[in-house]
Amino acid sequence: xxxxxxxxxxxxxxxxxxxxxxxxxxxxxxxxxxxxxxxxxxxxxxxxxxxxxxxxxxxxxxxxxxxxxxxxxxxxxxxxxxxxxxxxxxxxxxxxxxxxxxxxxxxxxxxxxxxxxxxxxxxxxxxxxxxxxx
Amino acid sequence: xxxxxxxxxxxxxxxxxxxxxxxxxxxxxxxxxxxxxxxxxxxxxxxxxxxxxxxxxxxxxxxxxxxxxxxxxxxxxxxxxxxxxxxxxxxxxxxxxxxxxxxxxxxxxxxxxxxxxxxxxxxxxxxxxxxxxxxxxxxxxxxxxxxxxxxxxxxxxxxxxxxxxxxxxxxxxxxxxxxxxxxxxxxxxxxxxxxxxxxxxxxxxxxxxxxxxxxxxxxxxxxxxxxxxxxxxxxxxxxxxxxxxxxxxxxxxxxxxxxxxxxxxxxxxxxxxxxxxxxxxxxxxxxxxxxxxxxxxxxxxxxxxxxxxxxxxxxxxxxxxxxxxxxxxxxxxxxxxxxxxxxxxxxxx
Amino acid sequence: xxxxxxxxxxxxxxxxxxxxxxxxxxxxxxxxxxxxxxxxxxxxxxxxxxxxxxxxxxxxxxxxxxxxxxxxxxxxxxxxxxxxxxxxxxxxxxxxxxxxxxxxxxxxxxxxxxxxxxxxxxxxxxxxxxxxxxxxxxxxxxxxxxxxxxxxxxxxxxxxxxxxxxxxxxxxxxxxxxxxxxxxxxxxxxxxxxxxxxxxxxxxxxxxxxxxxxxxxxxxxxxxxxxxxxxxxxxxxxxxxxxxxxxxxxxxxxxxxxxxxxxxxxxxxxxxxxxxxxxxxxxxxxxxxxxxxxxxxxxxxxxxxxxxxxxxxxxxxxxxxxxxxxxxxxxxxxxxxxxxxxxxxxxxxxxxxxxxxxxxxxxxxxxxxxxxxxxxxx
Ligand SMILES: Cc1cc2nc3c(=O)[nH]c(=O)nc-3n(C[C@H](O)[C@H](O)[C@H](O)COP(=O)(O)OP(=O)(O)OC[C@H]3O[C@@H](n4cnc5c(N)ncnc54)[C@H](O)[C@@H]3O)c2cc1C
Ligand code: SF4
Ligand code: SF4
Ligand code: SF4
Ligand code: SF4
Ligand code: FES
Numbered sequence: 047x048x049x050x051x052x053x054x055x056x057x058x059x060x061x062x063x064x065x066x067x068x069x070x071x072x073x074x075x076x077x078x079x080x081x082x083x084x085x086x087x088x089x090x091x092x093x094x095x096x097x098x099x100x101x102x103x104x105x106x107x108x109x110x111x112x113x114x115x116x117x118x119x120x121x122x123x124x125x126x127x128x129x130x131x132x133x134x135x136x137x138x139x140x141x142x143x144x145x146x147x148x149x150x151x152x153x154x155x156x157x158x159x160x161x162x163x164x165x166x167x168x169x170x171x172x173x174x175x176x177x178x179x180x
Numbered sequence: 181x182x183x184x185x186x187x188x189x190x191x192x193x194x195x196x197x198x199x200x201x202x203x204x205x206x207x208x209x210x211x212x213x214x215x216x217x218x219x220x221x222x223x224x225x226x227x228x229x230x231x232x233x234x235x236x237x238x239x240x241x242x243x244x245x246x247x248x249x250x251x252x253x254x255x256x257x258x259x260x261x262x263x264x265x266x267x268x269x270x271x272x273x274x275x276x277x278x279x280x281x282x283x284x285x286x287x288x289x290x291x292x293x294x295x296x297x298x299x300x301x302x303x304x305x306x307x308x309x310x311x312x313x314x315x316x317x318x319x320x321x322x323x324x325x326x327x328x329x330x331x332x333x334x335x336x337x338x339x340x341x342x343x344x345x346x347x348x349x350x351x352x353x354x355x356x357x358x359x360x361x362x363x364x365x366x367x368x369x370x371x372x373x374x375x376x377x378x379x380x381x382x383x384x385x386x387x388x389x390x391x392x393x394x395x396x397x398x399x400x401x402x403x404x405x406x407x408x409x410x411x412x413x414x415x416x417x418x419x420x421x422x423x424x425x426x427x428x429x430x431x432x433x434x435x436x437x438x439x440x441x442x443x444x445x446x447x448x449x450x451x452x453x454x455x456x457x458x459x460x461x462x463x464x465x466x467x468x469x470x471x472x473x474x475x476x477x478x479x480x481x482x483x484x485x486x487x488x489x490x491x492x493x494x495x496x497x498x499x500x501x502x503x504x505x506x507x508x509x510x511x512x513x514x515x516x517x518x519x520x521x522x523x524x525x526x527x528x529x
Numbered sequence: 530x531x532x533x534x535x536x537x538x539x540x541x542x543x544x545x546x547x548x549x550x551x552x553x554x555x556x557x558x559x560x561x562x563x564x565x566x567x568x569x570x571x572x573x574x575x576x577x578x579x580x581x582x583x584x585x586x587x588x589x590x591x592x593x594x595x596x597x598x599x600x601x602x603x604x605x606x607x608x609x610x611x612x613x614x615x616x617x618x619x620x621x622x623x624x625x626x627x628x629x630x631x632x633x634x635x636x637x638x639x640x641x642x643x644x645x646x647x648x649x650x651x652x653x654x655x656x657x658x659x660x661x662x663x664x665x666x667x668x669x670x671x672x673x674x675x676x677x678x679x680x681x682x683x684x685x686x687x688x689x690x691x692x693x694x695x696x697x698x699x700x701x702x703x704x705x706x707x708x709x710x711x712x713x714x715x716x717x718x719x720x721x722x723x724x725x726x727x728x729x730x731x732x733x734x735x736x737x738x739x740x741x742x743x744x745x746x747x748x749x750x751x752x753x754x755x756x757x758x759x760x761x762x763x764x765x766x767x768x769x770x771x772x773x774x775x776x777x778x779x780x781x782x783x784x785x786x787x788x789x790x791x792x793x794x795x796x797x798x799x800x801x802x803x804x805x806x807x808x809x810x811x812x813x814x815x816x817x818x819x820x821x822x823x824x825x826x827x828x829x830x831x832x833x834x835x836x837x838x839x840x841x842x843x844x845x846x847x848x849x850x851x852x853x854x855x856x857x858x859x860x861x862x863x864x865x866x867x868x869x870x871x872x873x874x875x876x877x878x879x880x881x882x883x884x885x886x887x888x889x890x891x892x893x894x895x896x897x898x899x900x901x902x903x904x905x906x907x
Binding site for chain 1: 795796801824829830831838839840841844845847848851852873876877880881884898899902903904905906907
């Protein structure tokens with residue numbers, strides 16, 4: 047059952063997507079349940095994308111951006127970070143546990159961080175089980 | 181000048197109030213009419229979009245696809261009327277017209293011995309007492325036929341109130357529809373819902389419907405309601421269908437098609453028959469449409485005469501529960517009313 | 530900030546006005562001196578329960594707008610934004626009206642230089658149909674016989690033509706599901722301090738309007754009307770000032786209590802499953818102004834599912850504007866399916882308030898913090 051868990055990963059082109067790439071080329075194992083969508087910057091992600099992912103059947107949504115200070119568009123990740131709080135608040139009201147939604151700053155060289163983050167996230171979702179939307 | 185004026189929603193037979201905003205002589209929007217007892221300021225999308233008919237108003241009369249002066253169109257109509265046998269001429273009107281307009285249409289048809297037809301969602305012979313919206317709210321049990329919450333939301337709201345008051349709701353509506361979501365039980369057919377739950381009804385129950393497929397359906401609904409002493413409430417798609425039926429007996433689809441088969445000249449007042457009635461309208465030699473804005477029937481008509489749109493009109497109509505409501509124009513108009521057009525025609529006959 | 534008591538010098542206005550007729554007099558002054566193109570206020574439609582937004586350009590017509598319509602939960606923010614943005618307008622505003630106007634100013638949809646805002650303190654509004662039913666049920670009075678209503682000392686009071694009054698405790702009415710709209714029961718902004726002036730009966734002696742002057746423009750309004758000879762003023766006593774603040778405090782406390790009781794219910798809202806996606810809630814919302822471009826219309830959001838999935842429907846709108854929700858309750862009022870829409874928007878604005886300190890339509894920030902380019906995390 048839990049192998050069918052679906053994770054949508056929205057990763058910024060300049061850092062976290064690189065991190066995932068690093069993990070991949072180094073053949074680090076991470077759960078295959080992650081579907082990666084590359085975006086130019088975490089600041090480009092709007093809450094609707096997260097909601098759409100859940101509506102379409104994602105059990106967890108992950109957002110990865112550059113470390114604070116490293117955003118290639120200066121402040122995109124600050125914007126995302128503020129936005130993410132609203133997303134959390136909204137998810138909670140519709141019965142979606144906030145643990146199903148996670149974001150992390152991961153640089154292009156941090157393949158290992160990407161791997162462990164995905165492992166952890168997968169385990170969290172395993173515990174929660176598949177999402178049943180109201 | 182910005183003005184907000186009251187009128188009634190013409191989009192279905194519930195009889196909701198609506199405020200229309202006009203600005204510098206143009207209709208620009210709607211505003212909730214919270215004082216209105218039927219809907220308390222709530223309007224569905226159809227209701228709020230009802231002002232589009234005004235925005236897309238026809239500018240001129242049309243004869244054989246070219247714009248003409250209105251008097252020219254009237255002359256054309258008169259010569260057509262004169263050249264045909266009166267029993268081959270059919271005048272059609274529906275609940276899109278006000279009580280006053282239907283009366284004018286009826287006297288016109290009678291004076292000249294034309295056939296007269298009216299059609300209301302295939303629902304015939306519905307005079308007699310129907311349930312009021314209050315009856316619905318206070319009902320102990322409701323049988324609902326059709327996705328009434330979605331199609332007629334402001335009656336749907338009364339179903340919700342009934343539910344909140346503890347009523348049982350049995351419906352014939354698709355699974356997953358909003359009506360299904362407030363129902364205790366849903367069924368796959370009209371027959372099923374009536375057969376399975378008809379026996380549960382009592383004198384404080386209501387059968388509410390906005391669709392019937394055949395006159396047998398209607399007979400069955402009436403029979404079950406009679407047996408349990410329950411009330412019925414037909415909800416029509418057109419605002420004044422109830423009023424129209426009181427003036428001109430509504431026909432069934434079959435009856436109407438039979439009449440059309442025998443019609444050479446069809447005068448359609450404020451309606452769009454083509455998408456609603458499965459009939460080869462091309463077989464009628466001349467169709468005349470009296471409409472505020474284009475529709476598929478007017479597009480297929482040889483002669484089109486623009487008339488006042490709802491927002492430009494005054495009058496009254498009878499809502500689904502049989503209550504007469506009056507409304508007045510929210511904007512000045514230079515278009516002719518149906519009664520005025522009829523007078524012009526009659527004078528030239 | 531300063532306080533005055535004011536009263537009209539025009540006997541007709543003083544008679545017709547709710548308190549001292551100060552608001553109507555100020556409007557008259559603005560129209561007569563051609564300072565504004567028009568005044569946006571209410572006038573009675575079918576009856577006194579039917580306050581209809583009316584744009585007055587001739588000061589002779591102002592008299593019909595005088596008085597308070599407690600059963601008229603209207604919204605002026607979007608009317609100005611949609612239809613009057615190119616005009617100089619004076620407008621009477623309840624707290625929710627001015628809060629929405631403030632949010633629209635922050636979104637550059639209303640030019641603050643074009644409007645004069647005359648605030649009315651607000652203890653809450655009653656929906657007209659509910660109001661009439663309530664008067665029949667609890668007062669045993671024909672609602673058509675009522676000439677005016679007011680809210681005073683915790684009571685909803687109606688007055689008949691012969692001058693007799695009858696009051697029932699608001700608490701009692703609301704316990705039975707009548708009384709003020711649910712959002713009003715939660716609303717904790719009672720004095721519109723973002724308006725140029727805030728007028729009310731709290732702290733006023735009979736026949737006078739108590740006015741809190743909030744800014745320079747407000748100061749000019751009072752001085753101008755005085756100079757034009759239409760308004761007389763005097764200073765309120767310190768006792769009156771204190772008493773007014775005390776009532777305000779009590780009202781806010783009551784509102785917070787209602788918030789605590791109701792916010793909890795939000796995650797259990799089941800009514801979303803009867804949403805017909807008619808978008809009346811969005812279309813009426815003064816903060817939502819994207820019209821054709823609204824993201825809810827985009828095909829990639831299964832824009833035709835009925836009922837829509839709440840997370841992808843209300844969720845989107847919540848993420849766009851709940852931090853600016855001024856709890857005006859318009860969305861509840863217009864929802865054909867009686868879904869308590871505003872409750873979740875209001876709750877999320879309060880959550881946002883807890884995180885950022887930003888109070889919609891009240892805080893002075895140039896933008897709601899979500900939009901600011903600041904390099905800060907929450
Ligand atoms: C719903 C409501 C509740 C109120 N509650 C309180 C309260 O609890 N405490 C308090 O101190 N004061 C309250 N007031 C304010 C008070 O009733 C007077 O409006 C105020 O003192 C101004 O009096 P006036 O004689 O100067 O105004 P007037 O000269 O009578 O002018 C009042 C103006 O307000 C407009 N108006 C009336 N109703 C509304 C409405 N619903 N929305 C927008 N504009 C409107 C009128 O059209 C008119 O232009 C309330 C007012 C309203 C409308
Ligand atoms: S929301 Fe607040 S300001 Fe608005 S009507 Fe209610 S109490 Fe008055
Ligand atoms: S969400 Fe509702 S309560 Fe909030 S501002 Fe919009 S209409 Fe008003
Ligand atoms: S929901 Fe969003 S896009 Fe739609 S009108 Fe509101 S703010 Fe604009
Ligand atoms: S007004 Fe009500 S029914 Fe219509 S879209 Fe909003 S919540 Fe749904
Ligand atoms: S570019 Fe990576 S977060 Fe902005």
